[in-house]
Amino acid sequence: MTTVVRFHELGGPDVLRLENLDVPPPGASEVKIRVEAIGLNRAELAFRAGRYLERPKLPSRLGYEASGTVISVGDAVHAFTPGQRVGVIPAFSQTDYGTYGEEILVPVHAVVPCPSDVTSVTFAAVWMQYLTAYGGLIEVGSLQPGEHVLITAASSSVGIASIELALAIGATPIAATRTSAKREALHRAGAAHVIATQEQDLVSEVRAITGGNGARLVFDPVAGPFVETLAKAATPGGMIIIYGGLSAQATPFPGGLAMAKGLTMRGYTLFETTRVPARLSKAKDFIVDGVRSGKFVPVIDRTFHLQDIADAHRYMEASEHVGKIVVTVP
Secondary structure (H helix, E strand, O other): OEEEEEEOOOOOHHHEEEEEEOOOOOOOOEEEEEEEEEEOOHHHHHHHHOOOOOOOOOOEOOOOOEEEEEEEEOOOOOOOOOOOEEEEOOOOOOOOOOOOEOEEEEEHHHEEEOOOOOOHHHHOOOHHHHHHHHHHHHHHOOOOOOOEEEEOOOOEHHHHHHHHHHHHOOOEEEEEEOOHHHHHHHHHHOOOEEEEOOOOOHHHHHHHHOOOOOEEEEEEOOOHHHHHHHHHHEEEEEEEEEOOOOOOOOOOOOHHHHHHHOOEEEEOOOHHHHOOHHHHHHHHHHHHHHHHHOOOOOOEEEEEEHHHHHHHHHHHHHOOOOEEEEEEOO
16 A cells, blocks of 8 residues: 545645555556655646546546656566656556556656766756746747747746746747746846836837847746736737646637737647657657756755645645745655
């Protein structure tokens, strides 16, 4: 028996339960892992509350990221061996697998070796944020050196990863956040410019930064009516990439501005990358190289113990953190 986290009804953090269950041996293409750390993501909060892209099958496990040590592998798995340190990336459905627990089963395509000089806490904080940033900015957005990219909700883990990625390729990251409280933290993370949207006019600030042109690429997890403002801040021929729905309001298409400026607005999730083996392989190499070189350094805001998983969810919901929240497993 091992401790896992499940929920039997939709709702807030209080629905999360620590339960003792048997984790079966791995199937032919599965890996069984002893977990050391878990990276938290808003996707899991939305899944738990019934507001995600897919509906849970109750009782449900949850979780996309983890790091730990291989316990055993299925008959068709040859790339990993017991005792090997690994990470788990978001390349599966939470209706089939989950990473919240002392021991977990995951499909082999979602497992990646952990570099020897990277800690378990760090490696659990890598994949959701850098895969999202890589797929959105590089594969979809074709961000180029010398370009400006406007990154909203910039203090989130994906926001900080996007700042680092933009810098790594020679682009200029403009970070947008609600107030000045996180301004210094965002500058420390590498943001060339920080705009507090409740205190400053986003459009005029972006235009001033870009010499009146606007941002060619906008990377946004907020959506809702805010996209009208983002369209005003975009350069003619620019692209707005929506990768979340934090506003929980309907997202209008800014038709007039889109036609006048020739804008593109499209949705994105990292599954566009993880579901295509060739794209996923390329993304893995890019991200691991960035972590090894020190260009990508996940910002860990706070760690919790597995027994305090509900408190970890509450802390994320409060949105006061900068960077990643990680849960450690004894």
